[in-house]
Amino acid sequence: MATTATPAGGSRNGTGPEWGGFEENIQGGGSAVIDMENMDDTSGSSFEDMGELHQRLREEEVDADAAAAEEEDGEFLGMKGFKGQLSRQVADQMWQAGKRQASRAFSLYANIDILRPYFDVEPAQVRSRLLESMIPIKMVNFPQKIAGELYGPLMLVFTLVAILLHGMKTSDTIIREGTLMGTAIGTCFGYWLGVSSFIYFLAYLCNAQITMLQMLALLGYGLFGHCIVLLVTYNIHLHALFYLFWLLVGGLSTLRMVAVLVSRTVGPTQRLLLCGTLAALHMLFLLYLHFAYHKVVEGILDTLEGPNIPPMQRVPRDIPAVLPDARPPARVLNTTVKAVEVILQSH
Amino acid sequence: MAEAAESPGDPRTTSPRPLMRDLKAVGKKFMHVLYPRKSNTLLRDWDLWGPLVLCVTLALMLQRGSADNENDGGPQFAEVFVIIWFGAVTITLNSKLLGGNISFFQSLCVLGYCILPLTVALLVCRLVLLAKPGPINFIVRLFVVIVMFAWSIVASTAFLADSQPPNRKALAIYPVFLFYFVISWMILTFAP
Numbered sequence: 066m067a068t069t070a071t072p073a074g075g076s077r078n079g080t081g082p083e084w085g086g087f088e089e090n091i092q093g094g095g096s097a098v099i100d101m102e103n104m105d106d107t108s109g110s111s112f113e114d115m116g117e118l119h120q121r122l123r124e125e126e127v128d129a130d131a132a133a134a135e136e137e138d139g140e141f142l143g144m145k146g147f148k149g150q151l152s153r154q155v156a157d158q159m160w161q162a163g164k165r166q167a168s169r170a171f172s173l174y175a176n177i178d179i180l181r182p183y184f185d186v187e188p189a190q191v192r193s194r195l196l197e198s199m200i201p202i203k204m205v206n207f208p209q210k211i212a213g214e215l216y217g218p219l220m221l222v223f224t225l226v227a228i229l230l231h232g233m234k235t236s237d238t239i240i241r242e243g244t245l246m247g248t249a250i251g252t253c254f255g256y257w258l259g260v261s262s263f264i265y266f267l268a269y270l271c272n273a274q275i276t277m278l279q280m281l282a283l284l285g286y287g288l289f290g291h292c293i294v295l296l297v298t299y300n301i302h303l304h305a306l307f308y309l310f311w312l313l314v315g316g317l318s319t320l321r322m323v324a325v326l327v328s329r330t331v332g333p334t335q336r337l338l339l340c341g342t343l344a345a346l347h348m349l350f351l352l353y354l355h356f357a358y359h360k361v362v363e364g365i366l367d368t369l370e371g372p373n374i375p376p377m378q379r380v381p382r383d384i385p386a387v388l389p390d391a392r393p394p395a396r397v398l399n400t401t402v403k404a405v406e407v408i409l410q411s412h
Numbered sequence: 413m414a415e416a417a418e419s420p421g422d423p424r425t426t427s428p429r430p431l432m433r434d435l436k437a438v439g440k441k442f443m444h445v446l447y448p449r450k451s452n453t454l455l456r457d458w459d460l461w462g463p464l465v466l467c468v469t470l471a472l473m474l475q476r477g478s479a480d481n482e483n484d485g486g487p488q489f490a491e492v493f494v495i496i497w498f499g500a501v502t503i504t505l506n507s508k509l510l511g512g513n514i515s516f517f518q519s520l521c522v523l524g525y526c527i528l529p530l531t532v533a534l535l536v537c538r539l540v541l542l543a544k545p546g547p548i549n550f551i552v553r554l555f556v557v558i559v560m561f562a563w564s565i566v567a568s569t570a571f572l573a574d575s576q577p578p579n580r581k582a583l584a585i586y587p588v589f590l591f592y593f594v595i596s597w598m599i600l601t602f603a604p
Contacts, residue, residue, distance in 0.1 A: 177505060184509035188582045216510070220586060228592050230597055246491055246594075 218285015232299035271335035290318030463524020533560035
């Protein structure tokens with residue numbers, strides 16, 4: 066189980082019994098992710114044992130001081146011993162206060178436990194929600210239930226990133242993974258978070274009953290259709306197939322989201338605005354992922370390969386006539402770049 | 413472990429120098445990854461030396477050596493580095509949110525050490541790429557990468573699965589699968 070909140074967590078690391086009173090002031094040493102309370106099961110790292118070290122040093126100092134104090138029998142024994150002990154106590158107090166503050170800061174800022182309830186799912190639930198995201202429901206008179214969880218949507222976004230990366234063929238293209246990786250992650254997360262926020266804003270304007278969490282979950286699960294379409298069409302390069310899948314699979318998941326939103330919105334104008342926007346954005350995003358992403362990659366590649374074109378191909382005029390039909394936009398870009406190269410090199 | 417805080421020349425200790433001790437610990441963990449058994453050695457004495465070495469090796473070897481890209485070299489290294497560490501942190505957060513009782517650094521340690529098979533795959537791929545390019549070349553590399561990918565997942569599952577609630581193991585392992593998939597993809601598509 067997760068770490069339990071022990072308010073006196075610091076006491077494990079060597080506070081003496083005389084400072085027990087200060088320990089009670091620690092509030093909410095709650096179960097932070099960076100669990101400073103669980104130091105004793107992560108042995109082997111020196112920085113976590115500073116408390117232990119401090120305690121050992123302090124004990125040795127106490128022993129040393131006790132020995133020294135006994136030797137100085139003729140001096141102001143009481144004053145000297147008392148001063149040393151006071152400074153030690155002050156240092157110890159400062160150490161404890163600093164540690165408490167650091168613990169509290171960690172608990173406050175690194176406390177991701179606020180997200181914990183949204184990850185409380187079972188595999189069977191995730192599976193059923195994935196399947197349901199493709200099934201539009203006809204009944205729009207009652208507000209449909211949306212599961213407010215973030216595990217499924219987050220994993221779907223990461224899967225989409227992975228599929229986008231996989232979509233680049235490995236056999237004949239030189240790929241700059243750095244640029245593609247950042248673009249892929251930015252695209253997918255930007256879409257998920259940005260469109261969710263935008264639709265939530267529209268829903269607020271249209272008085273729809275949906276929370277931000279529910280919108281994130283809804284759109285996240287809607288990406289399941291995108292994942293399927295891209296996984297298939299990145300491996301089977303037929304445009305007709307892509308259009309078919311775009312309409313069928315993309316359409317199904319969009320219909321599902323639209324149906325849920327319609328069931329939660331009152332008024333025809335509002336319904337039209339909200340659902341129209343969502344449908345347009347969702348379908349266009351799939352279109353964008355399939356076409357523009359490849360074009361971006363090929364654009365980068367062609368720009369890089371410019372100087373390496375053999376002399377035979379540097380004829381700008383005739384190329385458009387003999388273009389293969391596969392990807393006209395990319396070839397046009399290619400031609401433009403090559404024509405520019407020719408012009409530049411002829412000077 | 414108070415020895416960690418003492419200097420090597422400290423007369424009070426008779427233990428071996430911390431450097432040798434750490435190297436031995438790292439080596440022992442590498443062996444545990446190569447022959448994964450259900451044990452908690454990686455978890456008990458975690459350290460981040462192994463993952464750092466592996467990550468730096470991977471990032472250095474994944475750099476493109478081509479001379480016609482002026483943006484090459486620097487960003488490539490940083491991208492791989494960031495992806496590995498960011499991915500590992502994300503998986504750790506996910507597994508903690510799912511109710512796992514593993515510590516943050518323990519999880520980072522396991523994930524980092526289990527990159528070892530993929531690093532071996534990268535070395536093999538680089539050697540294979542010295543030969544004539546072609547479909548057979550690609551198939552050999554694909555096979556090697558797939559095998560090492562499976563090995564990484566099995567190794568990390570052996571260490572991480574016990575820390576999850578029994579009914580949620582699949583939920584915690586799936587992002588590990590994605591993470592190693594992305595790294596495998598980077599290795600497979602690497603062409604010097």
